[in-house]
Amino acid sequence: MDSYISCCWLVLYLFFGGGSTVTIQGYVGDVVTLTCKYDARHYGTLSVCWGRGHIPNSGCGNEVLRTEGVKVTHRASVRYNLQGDLRAGDVSLTITQAQVKDSGLYGCRVDIPGWFNDQKHHLALVIKPAPETSPEPWIPRESTTVGYPKAPETTPEPWIPRESTTVGYAKEQTTTMQTTMGLSVPPDPPRVAIREISARSISVWWSAGFDGNTPITGFHLECKSQLDSWVDGVRGSNILPWKRETAVNDLRPFYTYNIRMFTKNDMGLSEPSNELTITTKEAAPDGPPQDVKLEALSSHSIRVTWRAPELSLQNGLIRGYQLRYGEYSPQERLPVRVVHLMDGSESFTMNSLQEATKYSVTLHTINRAGLGPSSQERVCSTLTNDDQQHMTITQATTALQTEHSTSTIATTTSSTETWLLVTDSPTQGQRVDNFSTTRALSNSTTDPALSKKSGHLVAILVPVLVLGLLVVMAIIWQFRRTTLKKGNWKILWKNNDFLSFGDSEPAL
Numbered sequence: 001m002d003s004y005i006s007c008c009w010l011v012l013y014l015f016f017g018g019g020s021t022v023t024i025q026g027y028v029g030d031v032v033t034l035t036c037k038y039d040a041r042h043y044g045t046l047s048v049c050w051g052r053g054h055i056p057n058s059g060c061g062n063e064v065l066r067t068e069g070v071k072v073t074h075r076a077s078v079r080y081n082l083q084g085d086l087r088a089g090d091v092s093l094t095i096t097q098a099q100v101k102d103s104g105l106y107g108c109r110v111d112i113p114g115w116f117n118d119q120k121h122h123l124a125l126v127i128k129p130a131p132e133t134s135p136e137p138w139i140p141r142e143s144t145t146v147g148y149p150k151a152p153e154t155t156p157e158p159w160i161p162r163e164s165t166t167v168g169y170a171k172e173q174t175t176t177m178q179t180t181m182g183l184s185v186p187p188d189p190p191r192v193a194i195r196e197i198s199a200r201s202i203s204v205w206w207s208a209g210f211d212g213n214t215p216i217t218g219f220h221l222e223c224k225s226q227l228d229s230w231v232d233g234v235r236g237s238n239i240l241p242w243k244r245e246t247a248v249n250d251l252r253p254f255y256t257y258n259i260r261m262f263t264k265n266d267m268g269l270s271e272p273s274n275e276l277t278i279t280t281k282e283a284a285p286d287g288p289p290q291d292v293k294l295e296a297l298s299s300h301s302i303r304v305t306w307r308a309p310e311l312s313l314q315n316g317l318i319r320g321y322q323l324r325y326g327e328y329s330p331q332e333r334l335p336v337r338v339v340h341l342m343d344g345s346e347s348f349t350m351n352s353l354q355e356a357t358k359y360s361v362t363l364h365t366i367n368r369a370g371l372g373p374s375s376q377e378r379v380c381s382t383l384t385n386d387d388q389q390h391m392t393i394t395q396a397t398t399a400l401q402t403e404h405s406t407s408t409i410a411t412t413t414s415s416t417e418t419w420l421l422v423t424d425s426p427t428q429g430q431r432v433d434n435f436s437t438t439r440a441l442s443n444s445t446t447d448p449a450l451s452k453k454s455g456h457l458v459a460i461l462v463p464v465l466v467l468g469l470l471v472v473m474a475i476i477w478q479f480r481r482t483t484l485k486k487g488n489w490k491i492l493w494k495n496n497d498f499l500s501f502g503d504s505e506p507a508l
Contacts, residue, residue, distance in 0.1 A: 021105070021122040026098050028130045029240045033083075033094045034123045036108035040089030045069040047111040048091040050080070055107035055120045064106075065093060070286075072250060078237065081249050083201070095125075097238060103127045187212040187263040189273040190219065195245065199253040199283035199315070199369070205245040206261055206273070214265040216241045223248050226256040226277065253283035253315040253369075285365040285372030287313030289321065292363055294380035299355040302380050305347045309365055309372065316367035325350055328358040328379050340366070356384045 026032040038046065048067045051060025060066070066074040070086040079097055084090025091110070095102055103126050110119035188209030196203040202223075208216060219239040224230065239246055241264075251257065256279045263270040287309035295303045304325075308318055319342060326336035341348060353359060358381045365372035 021124050023124040023126060025126045025128065027128050028099060030098045030127075031094060031096050032098050032102075032125065032127075033092050034106055034108070034125065035092045036110070036121045036123075037084075037091065038089045038110045038112075038119055040087060043089075043112060045087060045089075049109050049111075050093045051107050051109070053105055053107065055109050055122070060107060060109050067091065078235075083247065083249055097240070098127045100127050100129065184214045184265075184267050185212040186268045187214075187216060187265050187270045189270040190261050190263050192259065192261050192273045192276060194276060194278060197278060197281060199281045200251050201247050201249045202251065202257065202259065202278055202280065203245065203247045204259060204261075204276070207244070208263060209270075211263075212265050212267055214267055216263055216265050218264045219243070220262040220264060220269065221246060221248070221259065222261070223257055223259050226258055230258075230260075251280050252312070253280055254317075255280050282316030282367055282369040284370035285309055285313060285315050285318075285367055287365070288373050288375040289363040289365055290375075292361070292375050292378050294359075294361060294378050296380055296383050297349065299383045299385055300353050301349055301351045302353060302359060302361075302382060303347065303349045304361055304363075304378075306363055306375070307346060313372075314365070314367065316369055318365055318367055320344070320366045321346075322364040322366055322371060323348055323361065324363075325359055325361045327354070328360040342366075353382050355382055357382055 022035075024032060024034060034050075036048070036050075038048075040046075047069070049060035049063055050065040052062040052064060054061065063074065064076040065072065065080045065082070067082065067086065072082065079095055081094045081096065082091055083094045084092045091108065093106065093108070104124070106123050106125055108121040108123070112118055188211075190206040190208050192204055192206045194202070195205045204221070206219070208219075218241050220236060221239060222230070222234050222236045224234045228234070235248075237246070237248075248257075248259065256277065259276040259278065261273040289306040289309060292304070292306045295305075297303055304323065306321075308314065321341045323339045323341060324336045325339075327334050339348065350359065350361075358379055361378045361380070363375040
């Protein structure tokens with residue numbers, strides 16, 4: 001029976017415990033940190049949750065804080081913070097202004113992909129009341145002077161008041177000063193200065209002023225965006241009276257904030273301190289380029305276009321982009337070419353590619369702090385030579401149709417065709433009557449620029465037609481010399497668009 005109970009207890013401990021429990025002690029008002037870390041270099045940034053009590057089979061019971069990567073998605077109180085480097089896997093929970101009710105068991109769960117891989121940590125927190133310290137009573141002692149003889153004791157003469165306005169005035173002034181020094185008033189504001197600035201946090205320190213004749217009970221720090229007012233969008237935190245330094249966390253990189261502080265005593269708040277204006281440092285971009293598109297231009301080139309990441313994810317001034325491309329293969333990783341585009345452009349043409357080959361492209365954003373995440377992989381294939389010729393013809397046809405559809409003005413012109421006698425001897429030649437045909441030509445123009453273009457076209461085509469006509473005449477002349485007998489001649493007749501050689505005109 002005892003062995004059965006022991007086995008059950010062991011199973012429950014292994015199932016719910018998940019490791020040893022570390023005890024952390026502190027006092028009321030302290031800042032306590034519960035340590036929890038994981039290997040971010042191996043796993044990357046993971047989701048983490050903190051809860052009170054034992055860690056259940058999934059998630060965290062009585063959850064107090066949760067993260068998704070480097071972003072805090074849930075926080076039960078502003079006193080719960082993550083002040084470690086989340087990108088390095090430090091997800092330690094920091095509790096400010098600790099209270100007795102914060103005592104208890106805490107659990108940290110790191111969501112590692114896979115079955116039963118989650119990393120669990122249990123920590124016990126004990127918060128004790130702050131120890132009360134009372135100053136030692138002052139005991140007057142007889143003062144002694146070393147090396148000097150003691151002065152003889154003398155009895156002072158009694159003071160006799162005199163009738164003097166000066167003495168009476170001095171006595172009244174002394175009484176008034178003693179009354180003013182004993183009056184309790186709100187304290188003077190502190191003097192605030194910057195100690196350290198990082199991408200996501202600001203460390204400040206301060207010095208207290210006059211306490212208003214009442215012990216200082218604390219400080220109140222306020223932080224806001226430079227774009228907001230002190231009425232809306234203010235983050236506030238209370239600080240213990242003996243502290244002179246604190247950090248403001250969970251800030252946006254490359255963002256401007258305003259910070260001020262108040263001193264508190266039993267009489268109320270002081271006036272606001274000097275106002276600080278601070279811009280956090282840059283961090284690597286949190287977002288990839290948007291709207292990445294690929295377009296095949298030819299059998300050897302592809303054009304890539306994109307847009308910058310969202311402004312809230314840039315984390316600094318964009319200095320350029322890193323483009324990686326190479327032949328695409330779903331089975332294996334092939335070599336890629338890396339191009340750094342630092343000229344501010346948002347397009348790039350990849351040249352000297354293989355015909356009818358698929359290429360994959362990814363993009364990264366670059367700022368002063370480093371490289372951002374990769375965009376989604378895009379794949380595009382270069383054209384074949386046939387596709388390129390077809391695309392060129394289609395584009396030309398489309399342009400021609402567009403040009404001719406811009407007007408509906410029709411003009412009618414007469415075209416005269418002259419047919420000459422073909423003979424062996426110049427003396428036997430006779431000119432044949434001209435045959436004239438009339439055609440209706442559709443000439444579209446409503447745009448002066450289009451008319452000018454047509455005039456240039458006519459100026460080019462006329463010499464070409466004349467040259468072609470001379471070539472045809474030369475060919476016909478040579479044909480006559482080689483095929484017809486000397487002295488004979490025939491006439492080239494045209495009737496109903498039918499051409500024939502003969503001695504007489506063919507019958508209609």
